Amino acid sequence: MEFELTAGERVDVDFAPQNVQMEILQNCSTILSTSKFSVPLDRDFGVDANYVDAPLLSAKAKAESEIFAALKKYEPRVTVKQITWRSNVEGVLRAKVKVVINET
Template sequence: MELILENFEVNFNPATELEEILQNVKTIVTTYKYSVPLDREFGINAKLIDMPSVDVAKIKLGSAIIEAVKKYEPRAKVLQVEFSGTTIEGLLVNKLQIEVSV
């Protein structure tokens, strides 16, 4: 299953449990830690994005994504995290493969 984050809008009334889980995973991976007032640990550490080594950033971001999803959305299990992008582009884009327990 592929998560596409382009034009991501929150749906406060998801039609299915699957839609709710996918939306929760999208929210987790697009939120920076310390930006949520009542749960400062929610999300991904933004400092990982600016690491000088792309290879190290990929490893640490992948691990952070897996741990955050495991903690905040236990109905989803991250099977694989792939990254595209280079230091020349200055952009890392992640693609998650997840398994959902509905």
């Protein structure tokens, strides 16, 4: 089963998720909404945002690479299947990340 997450969207933290699936998806959302160097005891946690002012194609490529690497490192129970891009009327561009939870 595929799940779609939006990079940069904060979700409320549930300290007692209903099941492992919800825990994994919450972990992925946290990874995708955290900038590298912002977590004091793990400066590598999250997604590097140094691409923000880069040309669009370069920024997308860098962001996709960062998303794949961060999820692989910090939540290996998922596989990234696809990353698409959506923008709103204000021009905010966000990655839509489709993941599949690996069988454990």
